[in-house]
Amino acid sequence: GYARVDTHRGVRTGDPEVVFAAGKTAAETVGIVAALRAASTGDGRPTLVTRANRETVDALVARWPDADVTGRWSPDPAADPRPAGDAGRLATVAVGALPPARGRVVVVCAGTSDAPVADEAALTVAASGAGVEVLRDVGVAGLHRLLAVRDVLAAADCLVVVAGMEGALPSVIGGLVGVPLVAVPTSVGYGAAFGGLAALLGMLTACAPGIAVCNIDNGFGAGLFAARVARA
Amino acid sequence: GYARVDTHRGVRTGDPEVVFAAGKTAAETVGIVAALRAASTGDGRPTLVTRANRETVDALVARWPDADVTGRWSPDPAADPRPAGDAGRLATVAVGALPPARGRVVVVCAGTSDAPVADEAALTVAASGAGVEVLRDVGVAGLHRLLAVRDVLAAADCLVVVAGMEGALPSVIGGLVGVPLVAVPTSVGYGAAFGGLAALLGMLTACAPGIAVCNIDNGFGAGLFAARVARA
Amino acid sequence: GYARVDTHRGVRTGDPEVVFAAGKTAAETVGIVAALRAASTGDGRPTLVTRANRETVDALVARWPDADVTGRWSPDPAADPRPAGDAGRLATVAVGALPPARGRVVVVCAGTSDAPVADEAALTVAASGAGVEVLRDVGVAGLHRLLAVRDVLAAADCLVVVAGMEGALPSVIGGLVGVPLVAVPTSVGYGAAFGGLAALLGMLTACAPGIAVCNIDNGFGAGLFAARVARA
Amino acid sequence: GYARVDTHRGVRTGDPEVVFAAGKTAAETVGIVAALRAASTGDGRPTLVTRANRETVDALVARWPDADVTGRWSPDPAADPRPAGDAGRLATVAVGALPPARGRVVVVCAGTSDAPVADEAALTVAASGAGVEVLRDVGVAGLHRLLAVRDVLAAADCLVVVAGMEGALPSVIGGLVGVPLVAVPTSVGYGAAFGGLAALLGMLTACAPGIAVCNIDNGFGAGLFAARVARA
Amino acid sequence: GYARVDTHRGVRTGDPEVVFAAGKTAAETVGIVAALRAASTGDGRPTLVTRANRETVDALVARWPDADVTGRWSPDPAADPRPAGDAGRLATVAVGALPPARGRVVVVCAGTSDAPVADEAALTVAASGAGVEVLRDVGVAGLHRLLAVRDVLAAADCLVVVAGMEGALPSVIGGLVGVPLVAVPTSVGYGAAFGGLAALLGMLTACAPGIAVCNIDNGFGAGLFAARVARA
Amino acid sequence: GYARVDTHRGVRTGDPEVVFAAGKTAAETVGIVAALRAASTGDGRPTLVTRANRETVDALVARWPDADVTGRWSPDPAADPRPAGDAGRLATVAVGALPPARGRVVVVCAGTSDAPVADEAALTVAASGAGVEVLRDVGVAGLHRLLAVRDVLAAADCLVVVAGMEGALPSVIGGLVGVPLVAVPTSVGYGAAFGGLAALLGMLTACAPGIAVCNIDNGFGAGLFAARVARA
Amino acid sequence: GYARVDTHRGVRTGDPEVVFAAGKTAAETVGIVAALRAASTGDGRPTLVTRANRETVDALVARWPDADVTGRWSPDPAADPRPAGDAGRLATVAVGALPPARGRVVVVCAGTSDAPVADEAALTVAASGAGVEVLRDVGVAGLHRLLAVRDVLAAADCLVVVAGMEGALPSVIGGLVGVPLVAVPTSVGYGAAFGGLAALLGMLTACAPGIAVCNIDNGFGAGLFAARVARA
Amino acid sequence: GYARVDTHRGVRTGDPEVVFAAGKTAAETVGIVAALRAASTGDGRPTLVTRANRETVDALVARWPDADVTGRWSPDPAADPRPAGDAGRLATVAVGALPPARGRVVVVCAGTSDAPVADEAALTVAASGAGVEVLRDVGVAGLHRLLAVRDVLAAADCLVVVAGMEGALPSVIGGLVGVPLVAVPTSVGYGAAFGGLAALLGMLTACAPGIAVCNIDNGFGAGLFAARVARA
């Protein structure tokens, strides 16, 4: 009785309903996911849960042991997992098998601290049926790292660029390549970063054209947007 | 000695004084409620306590076991209670029997996470002597759920519309029906939601007319306002 | 070709579409009003135009000489008109005869400078089919003026309370009477008034219950809301 | 000597450099456009000038009489031009012939006052080599107008959704169709609209997924982004 | 070595240096107080410590058992102490005997939750050598409580008016009496109260004249200011 | 009919009603002043008009040629008047003879550009029956100028300290003398001064005690407050 | 009588007092400059006037025909002057001969619209006795222009980097060279640029180290700071 | 795999990469420092870690027992260490021997609570190869303490001035001496200090020239900037 989930969204928009775990108990989230899994049988798409705390992640994994969780899952299956000590960070979870991939999204990440948001974007892309690669630690303060990957960037169908603090990375990449670029400010920083506001304003006013912006820390929204562009 | 409660407010305005529990100890709140109950005998209206934490709820229920508490109480007595795991959420408590109802308020709620605010509005309506129904999970991203309840909305004396994040629900409902609509932004969201500011500004600038707005998370204020309109 | 007006709104909501003149040329506004007048024949309601500058007012009055214009029109036909020197202030215009009135709204106004917003509210109430009275200059700094009109306030079906600067008037009236109260902050003030923000925040957080708030300077929205409540 | 224009940008990103006329004299802007035209001969793309005031528009049209100017140019050549009275609004100008179109962008516009931004987006799409259609006046307060064009929206390669005030239109469209959607808040509104801030925050926090946002009034950026997606 | 206290301030300004305990350890604060006590012997004024947490209060009382602590100390020695359950609230502590009083300050307090700030103001007044009385729970929503104490207000040398939420109390008192009035906004409230910002802006823009404002929750500053006025 | 002036304020508070000219026409302001002059005969106090533009000043002086106007009037009758070229600045006007002075207020002013606000404060003090002296151009960047006037500051009954940009002057003066100090931030500055916000926040958080603050550019409020303190 | 200029500042700090022309009449500014010129004879430094409008510039040049004015003066005497059409922009003026230069400052400027601020910085450097070069139009969206001047940047004693919109240029330059870098945000931009706030926050939170920031549009402050570093 | 550190930064800019520990686990930070130490062998510079919590400090000291930690390390080796009770404060850690010093930076600190930021600046200066001295507790409210150290200030190559609350200290020092001054606002304060915003705005708009500003609490950035100036 406490929720009436939108089980038709996949039909209308091609992408199924997603669960926003913040402000819900672990039990509520598990209940909603179960309802969506029951309704979605057969469309080949996993159910995503975003902004889950440790307790909710554990409850989901207990019920669906094959679920993919950000920080543990990587687009490159051969890659090392991130260290286990990720307590306190919110995670995104995909319940159900990942679909086959069409097109290619590249997720670019300015600093180590921005990784959870980049990971959310990458898992969302994969869960939405597009291919994905992640380039880490290519911030503007070390331009050589960025210039070294220019061809990878130019070959993508869509870019997701994740950066905190001043969020200058999209400005620089936007001047290098003509690929549609979705920018995601993060809340990494302190003082005048104001919880991601500095990066958000910077990305919105970037003088390089062809940049559109998602909410602070919203790797999910950027990943879904980019998958739609890449899949087309 | 630490408080001088306004025991005449019911006479002046028709609605008795309400206790704001935030920033008070459980003992202080119980003491103030006891003073108001003593003074209000005979007017048939319960005493409301808003924004109570778990400790204060427990102290109130220990003293007045019949008290109604949001999350447990529902306007539909046959409905399932919400899951028990609501620790950490602030609650609203009505001490004393609910009065008979005049008129009909419909409370509409965009998402599951907004439920505590919608519940506060509903319990306040009931405690203020008007009838109330709650429609949940009818956000704008799934318009069919909204169009399906259009007749229920149009038949109400007053609407309370509760939404977080971008708070677009009042704009859409305000274009569908001509019933007075009190909008309540919630603090659900993150990043550029800025603790409810995005929803608040959106509701204040809604281009559909006939909308008035209460403070972020203020289900109490909206419920009292709507009850006054519906009771008239 | 430049606009597709919503001629069905009156059917859906009981109140016809209203024209927002800011950002439109006088010619565009006249064109839209003409289209709405053509479509609305027979429903007995005038067409409202809000936030019109002098040029647009003149163009509307040239075309519809009987139009009512805020600052010249008063709910009390025997009252003196305001002095002619209102250049620079935005006006609201009603094209078409005012309908018969049901119920009673009282518009209360803190200071002389808030008058244009109070006048917009009053004309909107009258154009929406409710009765209206305006009480001027009853700010909180002179409480005796307010206490002298308490019975008039208590007898209304709905109040519209208009105030700039710190916007304290709704707090005080809300503690005196139990009538539904729609508060309208105005942009009157300077410095830390921040264009109406101080009054807006003050009204949203008013500790007296039963107050709902409209946008800064939005006499139109408050008037329509109040008329719906009073007409019921 | 006063500028060193980026004549290589077309080679790097596929879209040539664009001139931001705000804060430049008409003579400076004409000089920069002349330099870009000289350098860009043969790539078949016009030179865009954004945020030009009347004086700059006149200077550009005097020099390049075939230039396309927002408000006069329309994607549908058979359409009526907008009324002449557009003084005071900033315009966007394309100097040089429009290229052939690949793919299809649909620009959606909430209100009449948002038209200049929608027009900027449309002309930018056309100048960037994609097809474009404009749907006007389909705000959320009149949902039937929106539902009537749902198939047109679903058939587009990319949507540009332009709205001021509370900016709720992208939330509703994002729940109806699965097309990539670029949202553009406008500065239309007053009071708590805070020059487009309300719409900006609302679009960033929209609970419908697949939405990315450009700067307030930035039809140019949204148009270029959408053309890149549609052309692909 | 970690601090160089300003032991001459009493000579220059008549009021000795005060310790701001926030951001200092209990040991640091005790050390600084000891240094000031050593230097100030003989001037008959206690040393004040503001914004002390429980741990710091306990350390101070352990060292100086006669210290006065807000919430336990009252200007009326016959009054009941506030309930003990004040954990979590910051306290102000006066180490040393209170001096004889000259003149009379009245501290007025809107609601029960504002009491800690009012208590800080009252203890500061007493420690600064002026007489003080506290009037509690006289918020604007219950005007009769305010009118009942008008003569007490008019007889004071200076008023300190403490209020959270919308902070309207100074506006009303400022229209009733001509006594210099120092307003103190508190952080009591939620949502659009924005941690005291609503009350602060409201007090700064109050239309009643003769009001000056101190920082949010700054009972200390207001008390010292008022004592200087009253002592003169 | 357009205003109901508060002719009893002088009786209640000792200071008569003041006219806020912003947002009123010259004719309206003259009308209100005439009504107040008629009602106030015999109390020996002039009528103040604040924030008057050139047109309103001229209308007032045409009607009352002996009126005192800021920029022309000085507390030292032998002083040179300020240069005539004060167009564009708002003025304060006192209609009626200045009363005899009790006590002494010193107005201190950081920079030349802050002079209009300091002048408003000084004329208000004089019109409210206290003595006044103005010290100009003693900003913190030239400390020697400040130290040179320390004895004048220490001998005052109350100080009014006016400063724009970062507003540091009250912090420094508050550490030098123990006189009650009313700080007035001005809107002088640019960029991060944000129209006086930087100075306002700085004054509110000044670490020197005994400082209370008035609204940005509110020389009137500070002057009236200081006169009440000095007169006592 | 209306100003008491700080004629000792040159002695104390090595740099003479500067006149802030905003909010002063042309006559007042000329009067203050004349007083400073009279007092400063012999120290070999010109008097600077900042933020002067056209009327003030004309009055200064009429009195001191050899004065240097931003937009006309260039560090490279062989360079073309900027086009004459600079009406509406504020200018900086140096009255008196420029001193010999020690050390070298490079001013870098992102876009053509930022030129007035860069020019203010350059003229201030020259007037303060350091050498200066200006590099224009090297924004981050065209990285090749920046890499081409890397050696010039690395050879400077101090950099002044001027940028509007998102202000990303200091981040990129700060990662390329280890020279002390003073960043100046400008008010160029619109919408979420919020008058320079986006650039300001971006520069403050830049992840490249060795960056310090001046106020929005404050070319003067940055130029003086850089000259002090370079001269040393 | 989780980070790709910028090991070339020392070559490009003269100062090696620094680790921002906030948002990283202790294990991640130790891993990154180890990688940087391995790559930097031989350049004689320690590796800095900023904003480390207690857990991360302990992990770093366990691995590199000779590391210098703010609060324990002092530029004057004979000085007393700060009391041990610094739990909860973020620390800065230097791994590796401090290099020989060139030039002299003086760090000035307004209050005891600002000490952690001043300590971060001082350790950064030392780690970057410049000499450093710290002057504590010289706030503007006690001017004599400041005037007593004027010669020390004037003899420095660069100043770092650290202050919270209203942040007035740079304004006063900037008027006393002509040394380049880097101002650092701190988050010390409450209410209208808004987490350091008041101090930040005050420092940016300081009317004393020659001041540049770093982010709130960014002692690291200021220290590195000052070391570059002093070393030159």
Ligand SMILES: Nc1ncnc2c1ncn2[C@@H]1O[C@H](COP(=O)(O)O)[C@@H](O)[C@H]1O
């Ligand atoms: N002053 C006003 N404040 C808020 N909304 C308004 C106002 N005037 C008109 N509106 C709304 O704005 C819509 C008209 O926008 P438009 O189509 O641009 O004329 C109408 O549907 C009205 O409901």
Ligand SMILES: Nc1ncnc2c1ncn2[C@@H]1O[C@H](COP(=O)(O)O)[C@@H](O)[C@H]1O
């Ligand atoms: N410059 C000013 N700043 C603040 N309040 C003012 C000012 N001038 C007049 N007032 C107050 O505003 C009220 C007048 O408002 P009104 O009735 O609109 O003229 C008076 O009661 C004054 O106390």
Ligand SMILES: Nc1ncnc2c1ncn2[C@@H]1O[C@H](COP(=O)(O)O)[C@@H](O)[C@H]1O
């Ligand atoms: N453009 C500017 N930005 C910041 N401060 C300035 C500027 N121009 C002048 N100043 C400072 O402002 C003071 C002048 O203020 P005033 O006495 O009003 O002319 C001088 O001491 C300068 O240091």
Ligand SMILES: Nc1ncnc2c1ncn2[C@@H]1O[C@H](COP(=O)(O)O)[C@@H](O)[C@H]1O
């Ligand atoms: N406290 C600090 N404040 C500002 N920037 C910092 C700070 N500490 C480190 N940095 C910068 O942030 C970058 C490190 O980010 P990350 O790769 O996430 O560790 C370094 O290149 C430093 O220049």
Ligand SMILES: [Mg+2]
């Ligand atoms: Mg890094």
Ligand SMILES: [Mg+2]
């Ligand atoms: Mg849902």
Ligand SMILES: [Mg+2]
């Ligand atoms: Mg009045």
Ligand SMILES: [Mg+2]
């Ligand atoms: Mg419309």
Ligand SMILES: [Mg+2]
């Ligand atoms: Mg109460």
Ligand SMILES: [Mg+2]
């Ligand atoms: Mg000066």
Ligand SMILES: [Mg+2]
């Ligand atoms: Mg350019």
Ligand SMILES: [Mg+2]
């Ligand atoms: Mg101290």
